[in-house]
Amino acid sequence: MNGWHGKLLRVDLTNQTTSVEDIDPKVCRDFIGGRGVAMYYISKEVDPLVDPLAPENKLVFATGPLTATPAPTGNRYMVVTKSPLTGALAHSNSGGEFPTWMKRTGFDLFIFEGRAKEPVYLFVNEDQVEVRSAAHVWGKDTHETTDMLKAETSDEARVACIGPAGENLALMASIMNDKHRAAARSGVGAVMGSKNLKAVVAMGNKNPDLHDPTAMRDLSVDTSKNVGADVKKGSNMRIYGTSYVPQVTNTLGIFPTYNFQQGTFEHTKNIDGDALKNQYLIRHTPCYRCPLSCGRLTEVPDGKYKGKGEGPEYETISSLGSGCGVSDLAALVKANYLCNEYGMDTIGTGMTIAAAMEMYEKGYIPEGVIGQPLKFGDHDAMIAMIKKMATREGFGDDLAQGSYRLCEKYGHPEIAVTTRKQEFPGYDPRGSQGMGLLYATSNKGASHMEGDVAYEEVFGVPVKENPLSTDGKAELVKHFEDSFALIDSSGLCVFVAIRYVFSKDRLIFPLRLSEMMNFTTGAGYTPEEIMKAAERVYNLERMFVLKAGSTEDALPHRMLHEPLPDGPARGKVVELDKMLPEFYQLRGWDEKGWPTKEKLEELGLTPNS
């Protein structure tokens, strides 16, 4: 096979055995790769009703057909599993270097099953596959773990691992790779922790074969040139990474502030891209083969928040910054470093602390329970809470359950801003209606990465949509959800994919992406066929989510019943009922949101898929 290796590595942690299996070429073609092929195995092998932290759940690492090819940003992998946070599905994406190194082992997928008796890590160097003791790195943070495992294996290896948060089964635990890159959301790190799997160390030289190497190289070079031309003109993403976004969302009044009690933050300029660039930026740090290079190495050189790392990105600024009312940039940067070192999703962490702050200020959680005051804007309290969450010490044990369970426990579920129990990212959907529909319907709970229509509603990429209107949003959200399923399955990074391998129509179309897929795999997809495959992936996921019991496409109380009090979107709530029925209809789902028999048949799926 080309593009795909057509091989997966199965790791039985209970018995500490490994085996190699062929992947059916038809499965690769029908489910694209990455997220899609991983979902194929999850739906075949995991009971949707399984306890996500039980040995019966499986954890899949999956690269795409474009991973480790010349495609610019072909550097991604996906982690797919049943989520302990949402009780439904997790599929978290990450870049950096590890995914390319993983693909070069000669396997497209690693499937982890069972539970090791003692902490272990997996070492793979092509055909050398070993499950080794991780007793000596258990308890270490992600940076120490990465350094130690590289030192004892090879400097040429790359490491993905969990930190203390994953070991302690905190529901916002991430899996970090290359120290600074995160498969962050939905508690994938807790699933890894539940299996006593501390790390995966990968290396090798098995680049995938390409169907038409010359055409693929030419197309990749041309795509990189297009990126380069924009970078030369002045690209916000190159100069600021995503940290320029607070100024944008604050201007539109959708910058989550004080746990979504406001849409604008009075201290935005203290925590925006300029402040970060002027005070702490050292240099840009790209993922492997990325011409855009949006990552940034930063350092707080001295003082009590001294530290060095990457970021923060926009989502971190909105959750641990405005979300918690924090305007001290050094403290915010430090909080980001800590989350990466403990292995925690910054969105889930920040928004859970924000919910706790609101509960504290309203008197719903007494100070005695928390052990200290926890007011909005108190950055030292925020940092203390992050440490407690990772270790589950004291009140940290409640926080480690995420905001939904926290608010429910203390009798005020209306404070939690979640769907499918997962915290909202940094776009208040009351001022970005399409995002509201996306959060409500997303297979993995609230997430911009499930079909980020903010590209159009907020950033005008490729076409500007009015964020306050509900017109046409059902169609847009469906199309973006499928398009993101395609990108996540291919192995490319969304940031570059959206702009450079799709058409510039309102309903972006994968013209260049399907060419890349064909030059790589020889599968001969038409753009229509590949979109159909993405829709197949989305519907297969949807069936798993529904069978897991997560049947409600609902939004939290605040989004439906508390109008935004400030900013341009003042007075607005999400008008979900204006969009949802049309969305179901366009998806070919019945009025309760279940895919119809006809739709499943059209996609080559069955109710038992």
Place this chain on the structure above:
Amino acid sequence: MKINVKLIATYQNLLPVGTSGNTIEIEVPSGSTISQILSCFGVPQDDTSVIVLNGLTVDLNTPVSEGDTIAAFSAIAGG
């Protein structure tokens, strides 16, 4: 009348030298439109820019009123 022009991220370079931050208050004749005002700053008015009036998506020929804020940023490699 006085209005504000806010040019975000890379567009800050289009503000007069010496402007502090990303916003400038300027005096414009009444009846001036968003398009006329942004022309003075050299802000591209095609699909490479996102332009809003008081945070709202409006036609660029809309006349501005006292106290309004026009904001613009580049859509190049955004998001």
